[in-house]
Amino acid sequence: MKVLNSQYKEAREEERIGLAQLMCILRKKIRVLCRAEWHRRWQRRERARKRAAFIANLFKFTKELLGRSEGSQRGRPQSEGPSGTSYKVYKKRLRRLWKILRVFWRRGKIPEQWRVAEGVWIPKEENSTQIDQFRIISLLCVEAKVFFSAVSNRLCTYLSKNTYIDT
Template sequence: MEGERKIYLEECEKLATPEEPKEQFDESERKFKEVQDVLKKAKAASAPGPNGIQYRVHKNCPKLTRRLWKLLTVVWRRKKMIDAWYKAEGCFISKEENSRKVEQFRTISLLNIEGKIFLAVLAKRTTRFLLSNKYRDISVQKGGMPEVSGCIEHTSVLTQILREAKEKKSDFAVL
């Protein structure tokens, strides 16, 4: 199927064609403030990626943050991410005490923070573009949207269903 990648699919009637955007995607170079905003939200002590650099370094070293911003600007201009930003270290975290089997662990992937900062700015711009052009219906699709409490709402619904099942002494199943 490798040769068929460039073959376009026919129009699908069920897929809506979006209107032309009223606001264009912000393709301008990264602003220093955007990098600072990402750093403010990041946890200083979060685990570092393969290069060992934590957010704490950039939070406490403004000159280094400015150098990072310049690097991100060059990467943005070249339109090619640095290869090391694609690589992650897998880390196993035990789910319970005295874990001995693989099933008793969960894995997390640790990425270099420079790439995470680059992608966080891109994600914020993408979110702004989607919302400003009403390409995303937040009444249906809430996950990952700023200032939209999707998970809390689902938790509330499940809590209510569980409470009612207890009161009525009825069965409760979660799939």
Template sequence: MDSMAKDEQNSEAQWRDLNDDLGVILETSLQGCVERRIETLTTLVYNIGKERFGVEERKERSNTKQTPNRREQKIKQLRKELKDLNRRYKKSNEIERLRIACITDSVREELRRTTRAEQLKNSNKKKAKNRANFIKNPYNYTKTLLGGERTGHLHCRSAPGYSGVPYKVYKKCPKILRKLWQLFRSLWKKGTIPESWQKAEGCFVTKEKDSKDISQFRTTAAIYC
């Protein structure tokens, strides 16, 4: 019990540190139009959170151990460099910290670009796989999205959106949530919708079990906001 309580305290301390650090970073980094600031906010939150906590991914079972590709190896190396730089930063004097901070920004930007490229590649592979499964058997594919036959309800899970940032981050980090709220207010006053929020992934859902004709399908979409 003592160990569990200690782990929980450490976890809460990590969330507080993330909240404070991101609050300072966002205060100085959010520049430009509202749409650009929203993109910057989600990118910074995702990358910095990933540096500290990693990413929990659901992996498919496989008997063979996959070898990381060159980009994945580079991402791993960049994360290691960031950890080393953070340790050096804490032990350095003020003059050395300025130099280390510049190097850290450069490495973090390289990590952001590399991670984005890897995510895009994986996303395209996943879309191609889903498309092939749907074409092969539309009913079996869409049936996995539904709670049961003819229920018309989709499973609701606390999955992150297009940005990759789960809701728990905003729940645990009120400073980030307030920044996001301020950006929402600006959008509301302008009466505009960011271009990224106007995109959606569509999927055909069968109305009946033995649907074959296009008229027996309806469309549903997940909006990226």
């Protein structure tokens, strides 16, 4: 563009018309390219932001995907934990679960959400009113249960195979 500008200044009057048209076309193309580059950078930043948000709060994605059920339904075989994620999600999406667990295994840090249990009072009888008619259960997040059961299984296998413990 600079070269074209200098040629325009040095050109005769009849050549300037063609150079002006050429500069106009180049400006439009440069504007389109700049806009495309800006959108590409914006999309890259947006993807990085979404990736960071997903890793920071893994449960938000599954809550949005499935919706959080309000209140407990009696007769449900397994309750959702604090994350609101059912076991059914991970039965269908094993590869996604494996990738999540690998991230935490490599980092060596357990998320704060995995360390917290949610206490839920479940009535023993139909119309329970007294405290002794309830039992409390601790709901843990599904991901933590799967992760720690895998670690436990590996540890037990290793200890028994190398005769550190007798079974």
